Amino acid sequence: MDGFMITSRVEQVLAGHKRSDNGFTSFQVSKAIDRVLNGCEIIVSDNNVRVRIQTLKKEHAEVHQLLNMSDFGLDTETRRIVADAIAWDNFIKGKPEFGK
Template sequence: MQWTYEMDQCLSKVLAEQDKLGNKSKSDNKLRPAAYAVAVSALNKRFQLDLTKDHIRNRLKTWKKQYEILKGLLHHGDFEWDKTQTMVRANGSAWNRYIKRNPDARSFRGRIIRN
């Protein structure tokens, strides 16, 4: 299954609402089972899918990995955030050097990042 931007937006909105409702543990910052259930139900209903709690967990792991990659890029001196284009910018040689050491960053080269 391929996640879409719209699915990510829906999941993000539902999880933010669940956090506000207290369905996230304060001690370990983990979602409570009720939050997963609401997220699964909302996504399945809106997009006519058959997702499970594991799909949500895996998507959250992907988000965390992407966040760490972006954080690494933006803490590197050769890279900057382009607010207008909503993407990470650097010259070609900087990208080549960075990707050689950090292959997972390749997907962010020239990629527009929405929210």
């Protein structure tokens, strides 16, 4: 479902449909809803799309923060963030919300 929403958003940007001041326009959200329905046959609401996009933005920021730290990297095969156990432990002590 996430992939369909993201693909829809990328298509809208490439088509010249810019973001509105408060997030996504109703047109962009409706395109994402259509894409999810056609792609995985799941009906989602306007609110579902908006909340999920906000969650994805937050997760992206977390990943970006980790990848900018010297002890962390990306395993391109598994597409997971990697670090030694000491680096993880030290990081999570300072930011327990990243323990997930």
